[in-house]
Amino acid sequence: MAVDVPGLVSVVVFYICILAIGVWGSRKSRKVEKKCTGTKSEISIIGGRNINVLVGVFTMTATWVGGGYIMGTAEAVYSPSQGLIWALGLPAYAANFLLGGLFFAKPMRSKCYVTMLDPFQNRYGKAFTATLLLPALVSDILWVACILSALGGTMSIILRLSSTVSIIISAAVSIVYTFLGGLYSVAYTDIIQLCFIFVSLWLCVPFLVLSPAVSIISHTPALNQSYESSWVGHLELMDAGKWVDELLLLALGGLSYQALYQRVLSAASSTQAQITCYAAAVTVFIMGIPSVVIGVVAASADWNQTDYGFPPPFERGDAGKILPLALQNLTPTWVGVLGIGSVAAAVMSSMDSALLSSASMFTQNIYKTIVRKQASERELQWVIRISVLLVGLAGTGLAFGGDSVLAFWILSGDLTYVVIFPQLVCVLHFRHVNCYGAISGFVTGLLLRGLSGEPVLGIPAVLRYPGWREENSVIVQYFPYRTVAMFASLLSIIIVSCLVDQIFHHQLIPQSWDFLKVFKKKNEPEEEEMPDASEEMKCALTTKF
Known part of the structure; x- marks a missing residue:
């Protein structure tokens, strides 16, 4: 035409x-x-x-x-x-x-x-x-x-x-x-x-x-x-x-x-x-x-x-x-x-x-x-x-290469939901999380999400949650598997951070094992812990438009 x-x-x-x-x-x-x-x-x-x-x-x-x-x-x-x-x-x-x-x-x-x-x-x-x-x-x-x-x-x-x-x-x-x-x-x-x-x-x-x-x-x-x-x-x-x-x-x-x-x-x-x-x-x-x-x-x-x-x-x-x-x-x-x-x-x-x-x-x-x-x-x-x-x-x-707009739309938010969202919640609202916990949460979320499979990308499901179905020879998960991965990542960040903090705090392992240098910097002031008012003053632009 x-x-x-x-x-x-x-x-x-x-x-x-x-x-x-x-x-x-x-x-x-x-x-x-x-x-x-x-x-x-x-x-x-x-x-x-x-x-x-x-x-x-x-x-x-x-x-x-x-x-x-x-x-x-x-x-x-x-x-x-x-x-x-x-x-x-x-x-x-x-x-x-x-x-x-x-x-x-x-x-x-x-x-x-x-x-x-x-x-x-x-x-x-x-x-x-x-x-x-x-x-x-x-x-x-x-x-x-x-x-x-x-x-x-x-x-x-x-x-x-x-x-x-x-x-x-x-x-x-x-x-x-x-x-x-x-x-x-x-x-x-x-x-x-x-x-x-x-x-x-x-x-x-x-x-x-x-x-x-x-x-x-x-x-x-x-x-x-x-x-x-x-x-x-x-x-x-x-x-x-x-x-x-x-x-x-x-x-x-x-x-x-x-x-x-x-x-x-x-x-x-x-x-x-x-x-x-x-x-x-x-x-x-x-x-x-x-x-x-x-x-x-x-x-x-x-x-x-x-x-x-x-x-x-x-x-x-x-x-x-x-x-x-x-x-x-x-x-x-x-x-x-x-x-x-x-x-x-x-x-x-x-x-x-x-x-x-x-x-x-x-x-x-x-x-x-x-x-x-x-x-x-x-x-x-x-x-x-x-x-x-x-x-x-x-x-x-x-x-x-995309046929379904809806599939791409859902997939675009997948990684941010499973991997980045729990990290952002913890870094903004939990004062005592550390890099060890963050790494464990990242790996946990990414691993669970990958093992759950993704039909759009042709990734087979290794973990099959309750209620899964086979549709057109593809395993489709009907369990909230993304949310499971997200919560697992969130809990991993908090739990591992607390455990590692207690281990180093009580000197259960030598300080030299802190290879990420997290606790050597523990007493140094962090920018994110400064009062809001002073931060607003710091970043205010003096020129009016």
Whole structure:
């Protein structure tokens, strides 16, 4: 089929506008660099700690409302084996921000950190911090792949444009403006992107609901009676473990993303950081409602009355593309084009954050502190830019091989939930944990998660928890195995830290055996233990913008 030229032109114009705003944001960043007493690299990473609440809420929400959130939610609601009850993104992301505001925003912002890894570097040193970067980096790359895969599938259906071309163009635009302007470009483009997502998706809703092919949405149509359930879905006792596991993964795993703390740390104060999180909890929930409606409408539609025909998408294996299919077949062409624009906006608003996230951690916690301690600010800025490029290329390459957006979406938070989240809880809220406990927790979490298997990556399950099933010759775990691994990691950190502390405290083994030099430094003042007020004074920028 021929490419939809008017639709393609509309998307290109949108991309040019976003790129122009990103370039403008880079100029804003350079102006701030001239006025601000902070380092140039920190301005690129956290915007000079001068991002106001409104901009912070926009950029925080836009980061989470990505292609995975929009398309993954619609896919879950539409899929007969899942339904609305499995659309976990809305409640999980809202809980993520509420918990972030209550327990994580103030400890992070009040200590004047620059990245999520800074408290680990202060407590455990450089080597373990470098190790923690690996799961965070893998998670960001999977996140990029998830959202680009969502966009490629959408454009190929609505605009009849090659998904490969769509992915490459969209990735290039995001990489360019993130490369140029850092957090300022990301934040200002997020404002436009979020507004566009909100308007375009909600505009699609009445056209979808009033489509002639859509029956009363309280029941699925006759053609879908062979499905296991209606769009409401059902949750059997044997599936409860998997449901809880995925809910906690999305809710708590998000607390281990550098993208979250990039916005928290860019706020002018701890209070503003908390307010930003609370407001984002509301807005991210609202932004997910149109995707739920699209999934409901698609499950209630008589696809035989559309150009798509029969059998319906689920029976053809197209559930992962249900959002663009619904926009293409159940709405006028121009509405479908707006829908593709909303997905494109969502993709770029999340991708730029993931790119800057990994680049920030590598530059601040690896390159600046381990590789080149004497690096100039100009050099550090170029390291950020090159890192943005490399992470973008890695995620783009992986996006070409993904079929299910929902699977990538879940997988992107897997490592952060199992490995990084328990580490972050302990380093922020448990004063007596040490590097020995942190290492044991890291190994425990990673080992248990690996032995549990991963069907998406083709890793077989060695540990088979109660309730496992064999589906299409693959072992699928229905026990909350990720949560088991997370709690095992958490307990391991605390228990081993306490045991090692007691062993050295009572001199049960010689002090010389402390090869990590943890207890030789025990009486030295640690930066994270200083009072909040003095820390706020230390990191306050004296220049007003």
